[in-house]
Amino acid sequence: MTVRTRFAPSPTGLLHIGGARTALYCWLESRRRGGKFVLRIEDTDRERSTDVAVQAILDAMAWLGLAHDEGPIYQTARLGRYQQVANELVAQGKAYYAYESREEIDAMRAAAQAAGDKPRYNGYYRERNEPLREDPNRVIRFKNPREGSVVFDDKVKGRVEWANAELDDLVIFRSDGWPTYNFAVVVDDMDMGITEVIRGDDHVNNTPRQINIYHALGAPVPQFAHLPMILDKEGKKLSKRTSAVGVMDYRELGFLPHALLNYLVRLGWSHGDQEIFSIDEMVALFDIADVNKAPSRFDMEKLAWINQHYLKTDDPTTLVAEFEWHLTRAGIDVAHGPQPLDVLLALRDRVHTLKEMAERARIWYAPIVEWDDKAVAKHLRNANALSVLQAARASLAAAADWSPAMVQQMVQEIAAQMELGLGKVAQPLRVAITGTQVSPSIEDTVYLAGRAEALKRIDAALVIAGQ
């Protein structure tokens, strides 16, 4: 039997980090085992589902590179099928109509809780066999077994056992004519031949009742794997209030999709001491059965480290497009200034994100807006600065070519001629070009400015140094 996994988000918001990891694991598991990955949109909640959210999820999946083999399949397109299956269940006496109002059910739950039990339905209509009638409160409830227990071997949680006495007769069809989640997933997973259900562990408690529905339908029960939650830095539930939660927020923050994927695959899973995984390695090595049971915290600093790793080791030409996206976003006009590829090369092991890289690139695309006082005081207004800058200006103006190597050689020559350390030459030049005392190597810093702009800035610095 071929392995089939599915990712089934409900389009009520962004694709968040937890969902992205679930999708990754589903994708990885299907890839490694030569199976299929199905994308299903669970949009039966007509109140909260939106087309915008559907598109946001699709965009995020595409950015991450998690391509589905089938779908997207929309649950709203399958209403007839759910009705058909529910009717069969009723006809077979495995489900029944119930007519309680919300108030009556609330009272029922309150009574159960007062008796020290968990709030649940008391099964009033279970054996009444009342004739079908029109009623605004009419729902269909599943006849859950009352005896025995449900046992399943979860691939990450291990063996889970649940007494049927703990379960009540859940609603499978609402009074508004739409199926409920617990019913629709089972029908879908059955129809789509899903063999591995990988999802968040907030669903563990739903699994026993879903298994009972599989049994009632005479369908094979898939394997389950329930993933622990991803918490924020404080160990609390991830929320917009405290952290970036949407996958696309991470794009804006300057992270690479591969870095996010690599971080996510290591969150709750490992392969010995290995930290860095190419996509192919993930596919070859990942096994859902090796995922940890405990929840883990999201650590932005480790993500940043991984991101920098890819920034400095990936083929730079594959990174340029994403870098230009960030430059544009930072309001930088790439048409006037150095090649983005050269800038990327100069900055890639000095920053953790592309966003930071774009911000630091500004110095070569736009004029100096503000001189750093300390930098000026320390490196421009000292005994040697004036003569160093004059020598550099003359040399740069006369240079036969314009390259980092030329700048490098010039700096060394001036240092030798004036009997100064390299720092005494490079720092005044750096401040002249950037207005600050921090930038990439002096040869890159000057080279990237371009000859005309470099001379212009040195002239301006000469004025300041002479004051």
Add this chain to the structure above:
RNA sequence: GCUCCCUUCGUCUAGUGGCCCAGGACACUGCCCUCUCAAGGCGGGAACACGAGUUCGAGUCUCGUAGGGAGCACCA
């Protein structure tokens, strides 16, 4: 309240009864390198929640305690 689940350095984790007075990574930190900042190299501090038990021997097995989480919807 009830049911289920979880617990190794600050964080992510290795560890499937002796190889562990617990290994790696991020973060922190010392030194080296050095034109600044990084990157890189070499070091350092830092954890088996607690208590019983099983065993010659327990981070690893059992039970309990404490702490944390999830679910108990006509939401997914």
